[in-house]
Amino acid sequence: MEKIHYRGFWRSLNQAWRGLHYVWKTEGHMQFHAFAGVLVLAGAWWFRLARWEWLLLFYAIGSVFLSEVLNTAVELVVDLVQPNFHPLAGMAKDVAAGAVLVTVIQAVIIGIGLFWLPMWRWIGG
Structure with missing residues (x-):
């Protein structure tokens, strides 16, 4: 039986939280989505x-959060590999936003x- 490496698990969890914190602090849309989600709930x-x-509502709200997180990841990678304007880099960002x-x-x-x-x-009514 393989030994479970808890230290690696906690490190990975910490990195994931750091990523979510980054999205929360830098993406105003994520904050708007969270506010809208609270109103819906x-x-x-x-x-x-x-x-x-x-x-179903939790699924929908979670899907929006997930897409916003992935959009941010795509934007970061595109900016890393293509810091200058390039039409394909811009299109990659547009597709992720789409x-x-x-x-x-x-x-x-x-x-x-x-x-x-x-509501009716x-x-x-």
């Missing part, structure tokens, strides 16, 4: 959504699907 609590609806947009659109559609009926009932 507050709405889920207010409307007493079902457990499966909460899980992935965030696709994920946000998906999350918005999920949110509309889950909140439409509760709440406003008296």
